[in-house]
Amino acid sequence: MLPSDSMTAPGEAIACGLGSVTNGVTINLATGTETDGTNSVTWDTANGPFIEDVTGGSGADNIMGSTRANIVNGYLGADTINVKDNTPGDIVNCGSDTATDTVTKDDGDTLQGNSCDGDTIISTP
Ligand SMILES: [Ca+2]
Numbered sequence: 500m501l502p503s504d505s506m507t508a509p510g511e512a513i514a515c516g517l518g519s520v521t522n523g524v525t526i527n528l529a530t531g532t533e534t535d536g537t538n539s540v541t542w543d544t545a546n547g548p549f550i551e552d553v554t555g556g557s558g559a560d561n562i563m564g565s566t567r568a569n570i571v572n573g574y575l576g577a578d579t580i581n582v583k584d585n586t587p588g589d590i591v592n593c594g595s596d597t598a599t600d601t602v603t604k605d606d607g608d609t610l611q612g613n614s615c616d617g618d619t620i621i622s623t624p
């Protein structure tokens with residue numbers, strides 16, 4: 500179960516936060532799956548409510564965005580974030596730590612503030 504999520508009406512976007520999770524978590528917003536290696540959660544990505552925005556835990560997370568406009572925050576840890584969906588408008592925050600994150604994104608996606616300074620950014624059209 501996602502530790503802190505909130506549900507809204509079908510079709511609306513929701514956000515979930517995993518800030519209290521210390522294990523690395525793998526989240527795929529496109530396929531609607533989340534796992535910490537022990538427990539898994541799946542959700543319906545066809546009918547919503549859609550999870551667009553996610554904040555990872557303090558471990559090294561692997562977060563894959565969807566074709567929707569996502570706001571992804573890796574939080575602490577050396578995270579791998581992929582919002583390369585050939586659509587601009589995603590926002591990535593690499594967290595306030597010095598662990599090296601790897602971000603794959605479209606040129607039109609945005610890195611929030613200077614949070615991704617020193618991280619590995621792979622940005623393509
Ligand atoms: Ca996206």
Ligand SMILES: [Ca+2]
Pocket residue numbers: 555556557558559560573574575576577578
């Ligand atoms: Ca993390």
Ligand SMILES: [Ca+2]
Pocket residue numbers: 582583584585586587588589604605608
């Ligand atoms: Ca994108």
